[in-house]
Amino acid sequence: MKRGKFWAWLTFALGAAYFIIPLLATMEFAMRMRRGTYSFDAFAVVFGDPRFQATFMYSVVAAIFTILLGVLIVVPTAYWIRLRMPQIRPVIEFITLLPLVIPAIVIVFGYIRMYGSNSPLPFLGSARGTDALLVIGYATLALPYMYRAVDTGLRTIDVRTLTEAAQILGAGWTRIITRVILPNVLIAVLSGAFLTFAIVIGEFTIASLLNRPAFGPYLQNIGANRAYEPAALAVITFVITWGCMTVIQLLARFAPKSANRPN
Amino acid sequence: MTTDITRIEPGAVVRPGNPPARRRTARMPTHWLGVAPFFLFAIMFLILPTGYLVVGAFQNPQGGLTLANIAALWEPTIRAAYWISIKVSFASAVLGALAGLAIAIAIVRGGLPGWVRGATLTFSGVASNFAGIPLAFAFLATLGRLGLVTILLKDVFGFNLYATGFNILSFWGLTLTYLYFQIPLMVVIITPAFDGLKKEWGEAAATLGATQWQYWRMVVIPVLWPSFLGTVILLFANAFGAIATAYALTGSSLNIVPILLYAQIRGDVLHNPHLGYAIAFGMIFITGMANVFYIWFRTRSERWLK
Amino acid sequence: MPDPFLSIQSVKKSFGETAVVRDFNLDVGRGEFISFLGPSGCGKTTMLRMVAGFEEPSAGRIVVDGKDVTNLKPNQRKIGMVFQAYALFPNLTVAQNIAFGLNVAGTPRAETAKRVSEMLVLIGLPQLGDRFPYQLSGGQQQRVALARALAPKPRLLLLDEPLSALDAKVRVSLREEIRQIQKELGITTIFVTHDQEEALSISDRIVVMNNGRADQVGTPFEIYNRPTTRFVANFVGTLNVLEGQVVDAGAGTIQVAGQTIELGRSLAGRSGGDGVSLALRPEAVSLGRTPGRPGALNGTIADVHFLGSVIRVRTKVGDRTVSLDTFNDPALPPPVSGSAAEIAFAPRDLMVLGD
Ligand SMILES: Nc1ncnc2c1ncn2[C@@H]1O[C@H](COP(=O)(O)OP(=O)(O)OP(=O)(O)O)[C@@H](O)[C@H]1O
Ligand SMILES: [Mg+2]
Numbered sequence: 001m002k003r004g005k006f007w008a009w010l011t012f013a014l015g016a017a018y019f020i021i022p023l024l025a026t027m028e029f030a031m032r033m034r035r036g037t038y039s040f041d042a043f044a045v046v047f048g049d050p051r052f053q054a055t056f057m058y059s060v061v062a063a064i065f066t067i068l069l070g071v072l073i074v075v076p077t078a079y080w081i082r083l084r085m086p087q088i089r090p091v092i093e094f095i096t097l098l099p100l101v102i103p104a105i106v107i108v109f110g111y112i113r114m115y116g117s118n119s120p121l122p123f124l125g126s127a128r129g130t131d132a133l134l135v136i137g138y139a140t141l142a143l144p145y146m147y148r149a150v151d152t153g154l155r156t157i158d159v160r161t162l163t164e165a166a167q168i169l170g171a172g173w174t175r176i177i178t179r180v181i182l183p184n185v186l187i188a189v190l191s192g193a194f195l196t197f198a199i200v201i202g203e204f205t206i207a208s209l210l211n212r213p214a215f216g217p218y219l220q221n222i223g224a225n226r227a228y229e230p231a232a233l234a235v236i237t238f239v240i241t242w243g244c245m246t247v248i249q250l251l252a253r254f255a256p257k258s259a260n261r262p263n
Numbered sequence: 264m265t266t267d268i269t270r271i272e273p274g275a276v277v278r279p280g281n282p283p284a285r286r287r288t289a290r291m292p293t294h295w296l297g298v299a300p301f302f303l304f305a306i307m308f309l310i311l312p313t314g315y316l317v318v319g320a321f322q323n324p325q326g327g328l329t330l331a332n333i334a335a336l337w338e339p340t341i342r343a344a345y346w347i348s349i350k351v352s353f354a355s356a357v358l359g360a361l362a363g364l365a366i367a368i369a370i371v372r373g374g375l376p377g378w379v380r381g382a383t384l385t386f387s388g389v390a391s392n393f394a395g396i397p398l399a400f401a402f403l404a405t406l407g408r409l410g411l412v413t414i415l416l417k418d419v420f421g422f423n424l425y426a427t428g429f430n431i432l433s434f435w436g437l438t439l440t441y442l443y444f445q446i447p448l449m450v451v452i453i454t455p456a457f458d459g460l461k462k463e464w465g466e467a468a469a470t471l472g473a474t475q476w477q478y479w480r481m482v483v484i485p486v487l488w489p490s491f492l493g494t495v496i497l498l499f500a501n502a503f504g505a506i507a508t509a510y511a512l513t514g515s516s517l518n519i520v521p522i523l524l525y526a527q528i529r530g531d532v533l534h535n536p537h538l539g540y541a542i543a544f545g546m547i548f549i550t551g552m553a554n555v556f557y558i559w560f561r562t563r564s565e566r567w568l569k
Numbered sequence: 570m571p572d573p574f575l576s577i578q579s580v581k582k583s584f585g586e587t588a589v590v591r592d593f594n595l596d597v598g599r600g601e602f603i604s605f606l607g608p609s610g611c612g613k614t615t616m617l618r619m620v621a622g623f624e625e626p627s628a629g630r631i632v633v634d635g636k637d638v639t640n641l642k643p644n645q646r647k648i649g650m651v652f653q654a655y656a657l658f659p660n661l662t663v664a665q666n667i668a669f670g671l672n673v674a675g676t677p678r679a680e681t682a683k684r685v686s687e688m689l690v691l692i693g694l695p696q697l698g699d700r701f702p703y704q705l706s707g708g709q710q711q712r713v714a715l716a717r718a719l720a721p722k723p724r725l726l727l728l729d730e731p732l733s734a735l736d737a738k739v740r741v742s743l744r745e746e747i748r749q750i751q752k753e754l755g756i757t758t759i760f761v762t763h764d765q766e767e768a769l770s771i772s773d774r775i776v777v778m779n780n781g782r783a784d785q786v787g788t789p790f791e792i793y794n795r796p797t798t799r800f801v802a803n804f805v806g807t808l809n810v811l812e813g814q815v816v817d818a819g820a821g822t823i824q825v826a827g828q829t830i831e832l833g834r835s836l837a838g839r840s841g842g843d844g845v846s847l848a849l850r851p852e853a854v855s856l857g858r859t860p861g862r863p864g865a866l867n868g869t870i871a872d873v874h875f876l877g878s879v880i881r882v883r884t885k886v887g888d889r890t891v892s893l894d895t896f897n898d899p900a901l902p903p904p905v906s907g908s909a910a911e912i913a914f915a916p917r918d919l920m921v922l923g924d
Contacts, residue, residue, distance in 0.1 A: 004374065005373060005374045005375070008368075008369040008372070008373020009369075009373070009375065011368075011369040011373070012366065012373070012383070015362070015365075015366045015369075015383075019390060019446075019447075022404070022443065023401065024411070025401070025404050025405035025410055026400065026405065028404075029404035029405075029409075029410070029411060072300075073300060073301055074301075076297065076300065076301075077300070080297035080298055081298065084294055084297065085294060088298070092301070095301075095309070095310075098305075098309055099309070100497060100500060101500055101550045101551060101554055102309070102313055102504075102550070103500075103506075103546055103547075103550070104504060105504065105524055105525060105528075106313065106504070106524075106546055107309065107312060107313065108528075109316060109528055109543050110311070110315050110316050111312055112528065113315055114311065114312050114315050136308050139308075140308055140309055143309075195392070198392045199392065202395050202396060203507075204396055204506070204507035204510070204511075205507060205521075205525070209525070209528055209529070216396060219395075219400075220396055220510065223399065223400060223511045224514070230400040230403070231401070231404045233397060234398070234400035234404070237393070237397035238389075238393055241389050241392050241393050242389045245388045245389045245392070246385075248388070249388075463652045463654060463656035464656055464658060466621075466623060466650070466652070466656070467650065467652065467656045467658075467717070467718075468644075468658075469622075469623075469642070470621055470643055470648050470649060470650040470718070470727075471644075471649075471673060471717070471718075472645075472673045473644055473670075473673040474644060474673075477673050481658070481669065481672075481673075482658045482660065482661075485660040486658075486659065486660050
């Protein structure tokens with residue numbers, strides 16, 4: 001027991017070192033900008049850069065649309081499957097896992113070839129259309145996470161019973177979805193939303209290949225041309241990711257606990 | 264968990280007043296209507312685009328069937344790119360899985376205080392999503408030529424890291440960087456699997472005279488092995504498709520498949536669009552085969568699972 | 570007991586500040602079937618786990634077959650254990666589960682196979698060796714768990730509420746089966762339960778535990794009919810408790826609700842005027858004078874419950890309620906609530922409760 005505890009502490013300490021040292025080093029590097037002293041100059045430069053503000057805002061908006069699209073596609077589907085079509089669940093689950101197997105670069109390559117300006121669906125023919133395709137690509141990337149989060153949420157609340165109870169009380173479909181199901185899976189949807197946000201905000205491959213002015217390509221550009229700003233940007237991105245994960249954890253505390261099932 | 268739902272036949276919830284005959288005819292279409300948007304989305308933006316590339320990989324520019332594109336994947340530069348990609352993905356997946364496993368065991372079984380577990384899991388959730396370009400920046404600031412660790416090693420310990428042949432832009436540099444998201448991903452996925460091991464199994468084994476090692480060999484490892492292997496495959500695919508980190512870290516100096524494909528998409532550097540399709544097909548083929556192997560293994564080894 | 574097989578000597582166990590087992594003493598003879606009976610949280614599991622070696626006693630000794638095992642690890646004790654939640658290894662078939670202990674000990678293959686099929690016959694599931702645990706019912710799983718525990722021929726068998734996850738019918742048949750197998754093998758057994766009927770029906774002796782102590786140790790007959798503490802009397806079976814006052818301790822005269830009754834024996838350690846609690850089982854009380862039950866008290870019938878072959882009558886004696894059971898007699902009208910009644914009992918069935 002004593003010996004085991006020693007090894008456990010050692011493993012933990014090694015892991016902690018591997019994960020914390022790069023963060024400290026990055027912070028230190030970002031603060032080296034002014035010669036001879038530590039300063040937050042790099043952060044000031046980054047925040048003051050209009051391109052930072054523009055690309056970051058662009059990615060935030062893209063993330064919001066991605067979340068909306070993801071919710072629109074995933075929530076009704078997951079609900080309908082739990083309620084009426086459990087037999088096709090394996091198919092749906094398989095499809096939602098595909099983006100983990102097919103690399104993003106392959107998916108976007110397919111988009112570029114299929115939806116070019118001369119194709120029947122010329123998404124790439126206009127800037128708005130390309131924005132839409134970017135959001136669609138992001139929704140595909142986030143699909144596995146969104147689906148899992150929502151499905152888990154639906155499982156704990158037992159949608160079938162809730163729906164039947166609402167129907168017996170005379171509720172119509174709109175009312176059932178907006179008043180019964182959504183409030184109960186809201187937490188799960190929000191968890192999925194923040195995870196989506198974390199994935200999408202700094203995404204590089206799709207945005208770059210679609211030539212969108214997003215945060216990811218901006219990061220890459222700064223990385224290729226500047227010395228200290230990239231480190232500052234890495235710190236900022238880490239803080240954003242951390243924030244998203246913290247929100248998800250906080251949300252989990254408010255998630256409805258399984259009420260009418262023993263496990 | 265889902266048995267109670269599957270047991271009830273679909274359509275059990277019917278509004279009163281519908282005559283059975285009408286219901287039957289009306290049922291199929293309305294049912295499928297509920298999932299139609301999802302399938303439409305999946306087909307248009309996931310399956311067709313992928314299928315387009317796969318088909319293109321077997322066509323020549325005139326649209327005729329050919330294996331020449333696939334054969335061209337064996338050209339030295341392309342083959343080398345696949346080989347490096349596979350090596351980096353494999354090394355980062357296996358090392359990440361083992362390190363993640365060790366950390367999971369330490370926090371679940373090591374008798375460490377409760378906050379260690381909570382803190383590790385929270386941090387792992389963050390780090391597993393901290394990938395892409397910023398991760399490359401972080402490692403450049405750490406182990407690059409002017410990175411903190413490089414400088415500290417030189418100034419404090421008199422150890423010149425770069426004199427040993429180490430380079431952050433190399434195979435090992437990239438692997439070390441990928442581990443930053445691979446290890447936490449393993450921790451996040453495998454920790455719940457450890458929680459699924461019942462305390463009584465260990466106690467039953469002990470009363471039956473088993474040593475700790477025998478218990479692990481005969482019960483713990485067989486029970487966890489499928490989840491472990493599944494996660495390794497996931498980590499492999501995760502690294503295999505990743506491009507941003509490598510691109511920001513090395514520019515195009517490290518010739519891995521996604522970077523090659525990226526260059527091809529941007530500028531047709533191979534002067535053959537269909538060769539690009541073949542490269543994409545090769546990527547899907549490799550991650551797909553890894554998954555097929557996993558599914559085959561799982562059905563074979565998990566007869567004891569429902 | 571002259572030569573106990575298992576001897577638990579002054580064992581104590583605390584988790585931090587809270588004492589969970591306090592000064593527990595018990596001698597168990599070879600081949601005996603002992604039940605630990607007590608309410609939830611009284612320390613039954615903790616005591617059992619100390620015998621198994623999963624918990625270390627804070628004080629005291631545990632001796633098995635003349636050897637002190639207090640500091641041995643669980644896997645060195647040669648003890649079989651059956652858990653409430655079966656705890657079968659999910660990745661192993663029934664036969665592999667049963668063979669586990671033998672494999673671990675390096676038993677030759679042929680011998681293991683022979684022992685496994687013996688055990689499968691013993692638990693009545695000879696055709697199920699190749700199934701996986703999830704393919705078995707709860708009762709079958711628990712039988713396999715029993716076979717697994719018994720296969721390496723342990724010196725002691727410990728069962729911690731092995732039946733409480735099963736439904737009522739299976740529970741009764743399986744407990745009889747367990748007892749049957751235990752007798753056949755002559756294995757010394759400790760069985761933890763909080764179901765008194767279970768304990769009464771299968772044990773050689775019962776240990777009634779209360780708050781970390783063994784309140785009373787005795788045969789089911791002694792525990793039920795001669796409880797020595799108020800706790801045991803209350804916990805085991807239904808009980809009517811009457812409060813009285815000692816009139817003459819030497820002669821055993823007591824006053825209850827203004828009426829005098831003779832105990833027929835002296836009340837040790839009490840004197841005239843002391844309060845005293847008397848207990849009577851419902852089946853030891855009859856309605857109206859009955860031969861062999863000379864004691865009597867007057868009261869009124871409060872209510873009558875017709876239960877089929879038995880009629881349970883609740884009578885008021887003073888401010889106390891006395892329940893009694895009479896057999897249904899189709900020829901007689903049932904008792905009527907509100908009417909006066911005389912209840913009769915044998916003075917030797919009156920239990921004087923200690924505190
Ligand atoms: N590891 C532990 N740490 C602290 N307290 C414990 C621990 N294990 C048991 N206890 C406490 O010791 C007391 C006795 O527990 P035990 O499990 O022995 O009860 P039990 O008689 O088996 O009850 P039940 O019939 O509910 O199984 C309980 O109050 C319990 O909360
Ligand atoms: Mg218990």
